[in-house]
Amino acid sequence: MGSSPSKPEFVTVLAEKHVTSGADILLQCEANTEDVTASWQKDSHSLSCVHGKHTVSKRGTTFVLKISNAQESDEGNYTITLSNSSGSASCSAIVRVEIKDWREVQWSKKDLMLKTLKSFKICNEVKELRYLVYGPVGAGKSSTINTIRSIFEGRQFVNCLAAAESTTSHTLCFESYRFANREESFPFIFYDIMGAEAEEDGVQTQDVISALKGHIKEGYTFNPDTPLSKSNLYYNQNPSLSDQMHCLVYVVPAERVSVMEKAFLKKLESVRKTASIMGIPQVVFMTRVDRACPMTKENLRNVYKSKKIRENMRKYSNALGVPVNCIFPVLNYHEETHVNEDINCLMLDALIQIIHFANDYVVKFSKSKSLHQQSHCE
Known part of the structure; x- marks a missing residue:
């Protein structure tokens, strides 16, 4: 009989991001094992990936979510959950998108x-x-x-x-x-x-x-x-x-x-x-x-x-x-x-x-x- 996989744990967790409108957002973390299934959520709802907007990838024990051309609607609380037969683990990070000035002020004038x-x-x-x-x-x-x-x-x-x-x-x-x-x-x-x-x-x-x-x-x-x-x-x-x-x-x-x-x-x-x-x-x-x-x-x-x-x-x-x-x-x-x-x-x-x-x-x-x-x- 094969041994059970290691229970998922995070070696590094998602970091909070504060980006300007139009920039790319990169959320990544590292787990203790590759033998897991990853799922992403935004504001407690399953993340609906949009082609050309969201890119989910895995490189060994590193899990990455890339959000291209950040807009106001991309702001929120992102969570990744890693699961296998031995259990699951989650971590979250807040993403804030700084919008451009919608009015101009003559500062310093x-x-x-x-x-x-x-x-x-x-x-x-x-x-x-x-x-x-x-x-x-x-x-x-x-x-x-x-x-x-x-x-x-x-x-x-x-x-x-x-x-x-x-x-x-x-x-x-x-x-x-x-x-x-x-x-x-x-x-x-x-x-x-x-x-x-x-x-x-x-x-x-x-x-x-x-x-x-x-x-x-x-x-x-x-x-x-x-x-x-x-x-x-x-x-x-x-x-x-x-x-x-x-x-x-x-x-x-x-x-x-x-x-x-x-x-x-x-x-x-x-x-x-x-x-x-x-x-x-x-x-x-x-x-x-x-x-x-x-x-x-x-x-x-x-x-x-x-x-x-x-x-x-x-x-x-x-x-x-x-x-x-x-x-x-x-x-x-x-x-x-x-x-x-x-x-x-x-x-x-x-x-x-x-x-x-x-x-x-x-x-x-x-x-x-x-x-x-x-x-x-x-």
Whole structure:
């Protein structure tokens, strides 16, 4: 009678792989015996080998899986199981595929981007483009304004009092924030508004709509119980194009997309609908990207390589009705004590995009107003 084969054991195991998109992946291990049958799995399912994509081979006691031209779909947990009549043994390895940047950012070109913003020429009918910042408490609305101010000041700047997570809003008044450095000012203003809270507290939806339309004067103190009335001294009866908002900026947390959808989507619905009817561009600043993705936390320049960031951008797109190309992942200053060029460049890249959106709205509104006046004169 022949002796039983040796029970399979691994001399070397599969090693984890981190490759860039388009590269080949080579997974290999070595066993203590040739007398085994090898089977491969991906994510606990039998691996379906595709011709020209997967190559399974055996050289003596070495077992190899080659995956050609790695793509996102090839990412996963790969397992090899060696079996014979004496038993079996398995080992696994994670394969990660780093995708190419799907957006370009002018990293290390802060001065050039600042120059672009300073030299931007807007429609003559308004002197400054107005942005209304709106979102749930603790998402980073005030921190976004502080970050922009820090970029232009060239130092850490804290003027907006930012709310901690899971607290009530620190923003109580309707305030504007202009930006300037030692040379000159920039042609846009950000307006901070009381945060939207999950329950009945927080900013009244009607106040957000009034702010969009230019009815609220600066300095108004928000009342969570009742919206601004038309008889109030802070109510602007006849707002001009210069009084109203030219862009609505939703500020939302990157790591809490599912929570935000459930708690705030209903509150946002009427605001979103009003902005859409008015034709006001709507954009999203998705903050705290370092908390949503370890790869981005390690290096902010990976933000447009991160599948998690892209996935959450798509979720917010569906939840808020904002196209993905109008969603900008950003990182605000919160732990840093010194300026960070990557934080600056990512924010400046977003600002350059949205200044065009707001200006397009002003130009369109001005043209339609001019045509309306001409039709009355004829």
